[in-house]
Amino acid sequence: MRPTRVVFVLVPRLHLLDLAGPAQVFTTANDFGYGYEVSYVAESEEIATAQGVPLRAQLEWPELGTADLVVVPGWRSPRLSPEPPIGPEFRKRLFAHHAAGGSVASVCSGADALGWAGLLDGRRFTTHHDLTDELAARYPRAIIVRDVLYVEDDRVITSAGIASGIDLALHLVAVGRGAEAAARVAREMVVYARRNGDERQESAMLRHRDHLSDLAHRVQDVIDARYADRLPLTDLAGQVGVSERTLTRIFTAATGLTPLRYQQLLRLERAEHLIGHGTTVESAARTVGFEDARMLRRLRGRASV
Incomplete structure (x- = not known):
């Protein structure tokens, strides 16, 4: 041929x-x-x-x-x-x-x-x-x-x-x-991953970065790097030097999300990518930091509504 x-x-x-x-x-x-x-x-x-x-x-x-x-x-x-x-x-x-x-x-x-x-x-x-x-x-x-x-x-x-x-x-x-x-x-070509066609054009990291809050950006940097880890609000607040209440108020005003919800979105997005490439829901859930697949299934169900 x-x-x-x-x-x-x-x-x-x-x-x-x-x-x-x-x-x-x-x-x-x-x-x-x-x-x-x-x-x-x-x-x-x-x-x-x-x-x-x-x-x-x-x-x-x-x-x-x-x-x-x-x-x-x-x-x-x-x-x-x-x-x-x-x-x-x-x-x-x-x-x-x-x-x-x-x-x-x-x-x-x-x-x-x-x-x-x-x-x-x-x-x-x-x-x-x-x-x-x-x-x-x-x-x-x-x-x-x-x-x-x-x-x-x-x-x-x-x-x-x-x-x-x-x-x-x-x-x-x-x-x-x-x-x-x-x-x-x-x-x-050193391409990170071959993406499926139905993956979103903008990642969650990009969709919630169009704000001017330096503090919120610094918190997002931490969550982006460690989204699969447990990230208590106390630890996040300590890393940026503010109270938990101040962190939640500023982060929510800047991004429209709480820090926990932002972390969940990152986990969900990564899990969907893994599932789209053949990983089971259970394995994807563990990889992105959920203790079991129940929370991942709930979040996927909410996203499809």
């Missing part, structure tokens, strides 16, 4: 990591002999990136087969342009490749290019959390899936923001070459 060809469509002001992350996955996989050929096409020979590094690409598309993949990385887009990010010929290329049985993918705002090509209608898709409302309104016949890393629907694979392109590419290597191949590539 000939190698799988992966073609990246470069759009002006693309984010380097949107491109470099998945490109690194496929080129590393090829270094290991898994059979990928990577190429880059654009509507002009030189593309300006959001980070200021110019890139060069081919103007002519390579010949593609049904086993091949076309990927559209995202670009800097606090607001999406009312104009298509790619011209009519490239939009036709995307649509025709999928219609012929091939796969197409996007990272972040790259989903907008797939939408303009008519590939989102009637399908589930995701994108960066800052763009979900805008793209949901722009493509009402598509089904937006919020706060996940990637979604696959009928050979249209869309991923969230920037670094999630690595997760998407590792998933495609796992599907095409096996989980062992994906794990080998992830290890070579």
